[in-house]
Amino acid sequence: MGLSEKDRIRAKLKAGDTTVRVLLSHPMHTGRAKNDADKLIPAEFIQDIRCWRNSEEVLSIKCGTATARNPYFSFHLVGGQQGDQIAIRWVDNLGAKGTVETTVI
Amino acid sequence: MMEDLNRQRRKVLKGAISASTLALVATSGLLLPQQLLAHWPSDAFNAETVEDALLALLGKADIADDSALQFKVGAPPSYAINGASVPIQIQSDLTNIERVIVLVEKNPLPLVMSLEMTSACKLPFKSMIKIAEDSPVMAIIRANGKLYKTTRFVEVDIGGCA
Missing domain, CATH: 2.60.40.2470 (SoxY domain)
Known part of the structure; x- marks a missing residue:
């Protein structure tokens, strides 16, 4: 699950600041839910998300299990200009990784 | 003569040990982006x-x-x-x-x-x-x-x- 769906990212310049919106595709299992066969679904959740702007790290988000499924984040970066590279990398508790990049419009 | 040899042997051994620990650290991913995980509190x-x-x-x-x-x-x-x-x-x-x-x-x-x-x-x-x-x-x-x-x-x- 999640493999067929893609992480999405948008970055837009607005009133001098950059607005970044990210939608990651991840089941975020807490490890407490049960599946149809009444077996516990093992925990699988994103632990660490980091954001780079033009190879400068600007934000790091540590997540627990209580972040909703398919995590969504929106935040602002001071300044910036069109064409800036914004990159997000995430790692989950099982070591799976993902990268998603975009340019500011 | 014998002591000299021993000393050399020790040196070689020491060198080997520190080299192998370094290699271990490097391969364990401590120096790689995987350190992301290590920082999770x-x-x-x-x-x-x-x-x-x-x-x-x-x-x-x-x-x-x-x-x-x-x-x-x-x-x-x-x-x-x-x-x-x-x-x-x-x-x-x-x-x-x-x-x-x-x-x-x-x-x-x-x-x-x-x-x-x-x-x-x-x-x-x-x-x-x-x-x-x-x-x-x-x-x-x-x-x-x-x-x-x-x-x-x-x-x-x-x-x-x-």
């Missing part, structure tokens, strides 16, 4: 009460209640139909924000997320969280070395923290 995230989580994350510290910190939970605010995905929004006029922490008091594991912000980053911050049952939701901001806190009570129809 598992004590804080596995804590079962708000106090424990904060103690593990921030140490002993005074937290001032601050209404200048704007914090919205749920849509419409203070009410959420589905606890599996409750929108939150944090906004504040504080400057030099270093850290933002979100906790849900009655979740099995209260600590939801912890943001480390650099000066290039700015609020408002929006996200979606899971809330298990009717519970106070807390946002804590660390700015200029001080901690500010604000709490909202949220009602949920369907618990979302299974």
Whole structure:
């Protein structure tokens, strides 16, 4: 699950600041839910998300299990200009990784 | 003669040991981007009460209640139909924000997320969280070395923290 769906990212310049919106595709299992066969679904959740702007790290988000499924984040970066590279990398508790990049419009 | 040999042998052995430890460190990924994982504060995230989580994350510290910190939970605010995905929004006029922490008091594991912000980053911050049952939701901001806190009570129809 999640493999067929893609992480999405948008970055837009607005009133001098950059607005970044990210939608990651991840089941975020807490490890407490049960599946149809009444077996516990093992925990699988994103632990660490980091954001780079033009190879400068600007934000790091540590997540627990209580972040909703398919995590969504929106935040602002001071300044910036069109064409800036914004990159997000995430790692989950099982070591799976993902990268998603975009340019500011 | 024999002693000389022994000394040399020791040297070689020592060299071999330090080389192999270095190789171990390198291959174990400590120097690679995998160190991301090592920085995850598992004590804080596995804590079962708000106090424990904060103690593990921030140490002993005074937290001032601050209404200048704007914090919205749920849509419409203070009410959420589905606890599996409750929108939150944090906004504040504080400057030099270093850290933002979100906790849900009655979740099995209260600590939801912890943001480390650099000066290039700015609020408002929006996200979606899971809330298990009717519970106070807390946002804590660390700015200029001080901690500010604000709490909202949220009602949920369907618990979302299974």
